[in-house]
Structures are given as C-alpha cells and as structure tokens.
Amino acid sequence: MTRPTTDAVLEIDALSKTFGGVTALDAFTMSVRRGDIVGLLGPNGSGKTTSFNAVTGIFPPSGGTVRFDGADITGLSPQKVYAAGIARTFQRSRLCLPLSIFDNIMIGNHGRLTKGLWFNLMRRRAFRREFEQGYEDARALVRTFSTALADRLFEPVGALPMIERRRIEICRALISRPRLLLLDEPSAGMTHDETTQLMDDILDVRGRIEGLSIIIIEHEMGVIERITDQCVVLNYGRKICEGPYAHIAADPEVQRAYLGAE
Amino acid sequence: MSTDTQTAPRPTWLGLPPLAVGLLVVVLASAYAWLFLHAESQVVVLVLLAVAALAAVVGGRTGADRVLATAMSQHSRAMNGAIVAGLLAVIALFATDHFPLLMLTTVLLYMTAALGLNIQFGYAGMVNFAGAAFFGIGAYTAAVMTTQTGLPPLLILILGGVMAALIGFVLVIPVVRTRGHYAAVVTIAFSVLFKTFLEVNDILGGPQGLMVDSMKILGWDFNASPVLFGVEMSFYLNYALLGAALAVLAFVFTRRLERSWVGLTLDAVRLDDTASACFGIGITRAKVLAFTLGNVMVGMAGALYGMMISFIAPTSFTFSDSLLLVAIVLLGGMGSPWGTALAAFIVIVLPEKLQIIQEYRFLLFSVLVIAMLLFRPDGLLPRTVRAYIPGWRAKP
Numbered sequence: 001m002t003r004p005t006t007d008a009v010l011e012i013d014a015l016s017k018t019f020g021g022v023t024a025l026d027a028f029t030m031s032v033r034r035g036d037i038v039g040l041l042g043p044n045g046s047g048k049t050t051s052f053n054a055v056t057g058i059f060p061p062s063g064g065t066v067r068f069d070g071a072d073i074t075g076l077s078p079q080k081v082y083a084a085g086i087a088r089t090f091q092r093s094r095l096c097l098p099l100s101i102f103d104n105i106m107i108g109n110h111g112r113l114t115k116g117l118w119f120n121l122m123r124r125r126a127f128r129r130e131f132e133q134g135y136e137d138a139r140a141l142v143r144t145f146s147t148a149l150a151d152r153l154f155e156p157v158g159a160l161p162m163i164e165r166r167r168i169e170i171c172r173a174l175i176s177r178p179r180l181l182l183l184d185e186p187s188a189g190m191t192h193d194e195t196t197q198l199m200d201d202i203l204d205v206r207g208r209i210e211g212l213s214i215i216i217i218e219h220e221m222g223v224i225e226r227i228t229d230q231c232v233v234l235n236y237g238r239k240i241c242e243g244p245y246a247h248i249a250a251d252p253e254v255q256r257a258y259l260g261a262e
Numbered sequence: 263m264s265t266d267t268q269t270a271p272r273p274t275w276l277g278l279p280p281l282a283v284g285l286l287v288v289v290l291a292s293a294y295a296w297l298f299l300h301a302e303s304q305v306v307v308l309v310l311l312a313v314a315a316l317a318a319v320v321g322g323r324t325g326a327d328r329v330l331a332t333a334m335s336q337h338s339r340a341m342n343g344a345i346v347a348g349l350l351a352v353i354a355l356f357a358t359d360h361f362p363l364l365m366l367t368t369v370l371l372y373m374t375a376a377l378g379l380n381i382q383f384g385y386a387g388m389v390n391f392a393g394a395a396f397f398g399i400g401a402y403t404a405a406v407m408t409t410q411t412g413l414p415p416l417l418i419l420i421l422g423g424v425m426a427a428l429i430g431f432v433l434v435i436p437v438v439r440t441r442g443h444y445a446a447v448v449t450i451a452f453s454v455l456f457k458t459f460l461e462v463n464d465i466l467g468g469p470q471g472l473m474v475d476s477m478k479i480l481g482w483d484f485n486a487s488p489v490l491f492g493v494e495m496s497f498y499l500n501y502a503l504l505g506a507a508l509a510v511l512a513f514v515f516t517r518r519l520e521r522s523w524v525g526l527t528l529d530a531v532r533l534d535d536t537a538s539a540c541f542g543i544g545i546t547r548a549k550v551l552a553f554t555l556g557n558v559m560v561g562m563a564g565a566l567y568g569m570m571i572s573f574i575a576p577t578s579f580t581f582s583d584s585l586l587l588v589a590i591v592l593l594g595g596m597g598s599p600w601g602t603a604l605a606a607f608i609v610i611v612l613p614e615k616l617q618i619i620q621e622y623r624f625l626l627f628s629v630l631v632i633a634m635l636l637f638r639p640d641g642l643l644p645r646t647v648r649a650y651i652p653g654w655r656a657k658p
Contacts, residue, residue, distance in 0.1 A: 078539035120522035
C-alpha cells in the first residue's frame with residue numbers, strides 16, 4: 001500500500017547504518033505525514049533507536065537520505081537537525097539530574113536563547129526579561145502536563161519520580177516548538193497506569209500543537225493501538241511491515257518476528 | 263533557595279530576621295579572619311579551629327545556615343556590600359603588618375585563580391591540572407613585560423591573562439577532543455612540560471628565575487610604602503587592595519556567568535554532551551569558552567602575584583601547586599564560588615599558621631580531599647540550584 005507523500009514532513013529513504021560488520025539498519029524507508037503519530041515497533045536490537053540516532057545526527061548514516069520538510073538533512077550534526085525542527089527524547093533518561101526542572105527545559109530552548117557573553121553578563125535587565133519570558137513559556141508548557149509540577153520549576157530533577165522525569169524530558173523537547181518529535185520508548189520503566197497517563201498527555205499535546213508529527217518507539221501493543229495513526233515494524237534492521245495498527249497486527253510476518261507466534 | 267519561600271513564613275534565627283543574621287555572620291566572619299591571621303601561638307590557632315568547627319555544627323543544627331541562605335538571596339545587595347566592607351576592614355586592620363597582608367593577598371589571588379578553574383572544572387567539567395602553569399604564564403608575562411617594555415603595569419596585568427588564554431589555545435585542541443581522564447592527562451603533561459621548559463630556557467632566567475617589576479598605577483608605585491595619616495603602611499596594602507578588587511571582579515564574573523544561559527550551557531555540556539548536542543548546544547564552543555575564560559582569570563592572578571613577590575622561579579609553579587588549586591575547588595565545592603573563597607583561605611592560611619602541618623601540607627590536603635570526596639562530595643559549601651536573578655519570585 002502506498003500513501004501520498006506530498007504532505008510528508010519526514011521522508012527516510014533507504015537509510016542504512018553499519019557498525020563494523022553489523023548492519024543495524026538496512027535500507028530503511030519510511031515517511032511521516034504532518035500531524036500523524038507513527039509507531040515504530042520491533043524486537044530489541046531491530047534498529048529502532050539506531051534509526052533515531054541516524055536521523056538526529058548522533059552518528060552519520062552509512063547510506064540513504066533523510067529529508068525533512070523537503071530539505072535534505074542526511075548526515076547533518078545534531079545541532080543542525082535540532083535547528084531544522086526535530087527534537088527527541090532518549091530511551092535512557094538523559095536529563096541533567098542536579099539541575100532544576102526549569103534549567104532542563106531551558107536546555108531544550110537553547111535555539112531561542114541569547115547566548116552572547118556580553119548580553120548574559122552585562123545586560124542583566126534585558127537578560128531578566130528573557131529569563132521571565134522563558135519562565136512563562138516553561139511554566140505554561142509544564143502546566144499542560146501537571147499543574148503541581150508547574151509550581152516546582154526550581155527543584156532539582158533528581159528528586160522527581162520517573163513519570164515526572166519523562167514529562168520534563170518531553171517538555172524539554174517541546175519547548176523549542178519542533179515540527180517533529182521523536183519519542184524513544186517514553187514508557188520504559190513505568191507502571192501501566194503511569195504509561196496510560198503519559199499517553200493521554202501525548203495525545204493532548206498533539207491536539208494542542210498544530211501540525212506536530214510524532215514518531216514513538218513503543219513495545220506495548222495496547223498503547224500503539226490507542227495512539228498511533230500509522231505503524232512501522234522493524235526486524236533485524238529491515239522494515240517488514242507498515243500501515244495502521246490493525247493491518248500490522250494481522251500481518252503474519254510481524255506476528256512471527258515481534259509477537260512471538262510460532 | 264527554591265521558590266516555595268514565597269508562601270513559607272520568613273525564616274528567623276534566635277528571633278532575628280534574615281538580614282540581621284546575615285550581617286551578624288559577616289561581622290563574626292571578618293573578626294574571625296582577623297583573629298586567625300593575627301594568631302601566633304599554636305594553642306590559639308587550635309582553639310580558633312575548634313571554634314570554627316563548633317560554629318559550623320551549631321549553625322547547621324539551629325538552622326542558621328538556612329536563614330543565612332535566605333539573607334543571601336533576598337538581600338543580595340546589602341549582603342554583598344557587607345562582605346566587601348568586611349574584607350576591606352580586615353585589610354585596614356593589618357595596614358602596617360607585612361606578613362598577614364601578604365597571606366591575605368595570596369588567598370585573594372589563589373581564590374581568583376581557583377574561580378577560573380571552577381569555571382572550567384565546576385561548570386564545563388574540564389579538569390585542569392595545569393592551573394599553576396597558567397598562573398606561571400601570567401607571572402612570567404609580568405616579569406618580561408614589566409622589565410622589558412614600558413607598557414603600563416595595569417595593562418600588563420590584563421596581558422598576563424590574555425597570554426595564559428593564548429597558550430591555552432595550544433592545549434585546547436587535545437583537551438576538547440579527549441574526554442574525562444584523557445583530557446586530565448593532557449593537562450598534567452602540560453604542567454610538567456611548562457616547568458621543564460622554564461628551567462632550560464635561558465631567556466626566561468632558567469632555574470634561577472626572573473625579577474618582576476612592581477605594579478604602578480599613574481605614578482603610584484605599589485612597592486613604596488604608602489603614608490596615611492602620618493603612619494607608614496605596609497607596601498603590601500597596595501597589593502591587598504588591588505588583589506581584593508581582582509578577586510571581587512572574578513567573583514562577580516563567575517556569579518553572573520553561572521546565573522546566565524552561558525552557565526546553563528556549560529552545565530549541560532558537563533552533565534550530558536550527547537543530549538546537549540541534540541538541543542543545539544555547540545560542545546566545542548562551550549568548552550573552548552570555559553577553558554579560555556578560566557585561563558584568563560588564572561593568568562591575571564598569576565601576573566599580580568608575580569608583581570607582588572617581585573621574584574619568580576620555575577619552582578613556584580609546579581604540578582603540586584596545580585594540585586593545590588584543584589584541591590581548593592574540590593574542597594569548597596564544585597561550582598560554588600563561596601566555597602572556593604572559603605577553601606582558598608583554609609588551604610593557604612592553615613599551613614602557615616599551624617606549623618605542625620607545614621611539612622605535611624600536601625599530605626594533609628590529599629587526605630582532606632579524599633575525605634571530602636568520600637563523605638561530603640559536594641564540598642564545604644555545596645552549590646545550590648541556579649537562581650538566575652537573586653531574590654526573584656514568580657508572579658502569582
């Protein structure tokens with residue numbers, strides 16, 4: 001089944017990544033339409049996180065192209081990929097634990113902060129205005145997830161439970177107003193109820209931000225069924241199936257590879 | 263302090279409001295510093311040490327530390343003014359005594375240098391075991407320029423910092439490309455190289471070292487004893503005042519840097535460079551910036567130190583001295599400027615006062631640093647969560 005790609009925000013074409021002799025990603029092709037939530041599935045080691053890392057420039061792909069909003073972003077540095085409008089979270093939480101919630105979210109806002117030394121050190125009045133603006137933005141964003149958390153912005157992240165950390169991580173990715181959000185297993189290490197809450201948050205965020213597309217790596221089938229518009233299944237670095245949840249769930253190869261059916 | 267101070271009742275100590283407690287602490291600390299620098303007998307020194315330990319414990323138990331922290335954030339202007347006044351008062355009380363002023367100025371200059379290392383190490387996470395080398399670059403720059411050129415010494419002071427930064431650029435490529443231990447090893451190698459280079463270099467005086475001319479500002483020669491109210495003061499008074507100005511400047515600089523987006527960027531780079539890169543932070547730019555700013559501060563402190571002691575030799579800038587600077591940062595608390603100030607005082611003054619430990623000072627500080635890392639890894643005065651604007655409260 002082919003989908004129209006005219007409104008595609010992200011087009012990955014024949015993307016490959018090899019580490020020495022190991023092919024982690026093998027001619028992987030997928031596209032994401034504007035406003036869609038796409039689930040990326042596959043057993044452990046099937047290349048899901050590798051595809052995120054290759055897209056965001058953590059390491060350069062071995063082959064293939066990545067186009068974002070029509071522009072070729074293949075092999076760009078992480079900084080440039082971020083500047084283009086792609087933000088992500090990480091499988092293993094990568095927050096700065098000793099820093100405050102506000103600090104962590106502002107790291108995500110780096111692209112819009114004034115970084116000049118003179119401005120930061122000497123023009124303290126102007127800095128204060130920028131700080132207050134940042135505070136209002138961060139607070140408004142955190143409030144969409146949790147009002148209680150929005151009143152604790154100057155507490156260290158290290159003291160928070162996992163679900164709050166995940167929320168902060170998503171806020172850090174969203175504050176830069178990206179057009180594409182990559183969520184790498186946001187439910188890892190959380191209980192069933194926490195996962196449900198977080199997915200509600202994600203759906204809510206998608207509803208609020210016009211045109212935001214999301215790719216989410218997730219293992220739990222119930223979650224995938226509930227929140228995704230499209231799914232892509234990987235196995236041994238290769239795409240084995242794509243389509244809406246009902247389609248991939250019924251696919252015999254997916255069942256063999258992923259659901260563990262004989 | 264976190265924002266919950268906006269609803270919590272204002273903390274008090276013995277019924278005193280925060281500002282009163284803060285001012286009282288400043289007065290007591292200044293008096294203590296004066297007594298300590300004044301103390302000659304070993305018994306008095308030991309008693310004073312016991313008093314300090316007791317005060318720290320009692321202050322912690324009775325909540326004075328939290329009230330003090332409130333004073334520092336809610337009344338930052340008044341507190342900063344009081345602290346500078348306290349420092350000037352201590353300098354004034356020793357106006358005629360050479361030795362305490364020399365010690366005090368050394369503390370202020372080591373504090374300036376350690377604040378520079380703190381930007382590199384505490385914020386950007388780059389361990390620099392060549393602190394003494396960059397201090398020495400500043401001092402040697404001062405030696406050559408004060409004796410060979412007619413440049414105004416105040417400009418030479420700045421050039422000492424610039425020179426340290428320039429030579430730092432040579433190191434910056436291997437330091438930025440390597441991580442953690444490897445970067446540290448690069449700086450250790452540089453530290454050893456620097457001393458060897460000085461010893462074999464005849465133009466720079468070889469092992470005998472060089473004379474450094476005095477600081478002069480508009481005809482005011484710092485090596486001449488100023489006469490005030492008919493009393494001849496120690497010439498170290500000049501250096502103490504300029505050293506205090508330099509230390510205050512370095513402190514304000516560090517503070518403002520921390521309380522800005524630049525400080526946030528450096529923290530992010532230290533804590534997670536992969537995530538930082540994914541949010542657009544230029545890792546190399548941040549590290550080069552931190553390394554350069556730090557070296558400028560270390561170099562300027564070294565230049566003034568050279569002018570003050572008026573004679574420098576390679577043995578003044580050894581690897582052990584670099585370790586001493588790193589020990590100051592660790593002891594005070596990484597990223598904590600107040601901790602750096604306190605630790606500089608302890609590390610410089612204690613061995614001078616407590617003659618028993620003088621021989622074993624490196625041993626003692628090594629043990630102290632290991633003990634700190636084991637039992638109090640955040641240092642004597644741990645860094646608190648960043649408050650961008652002191653005393654700022656969110657509008658409800």
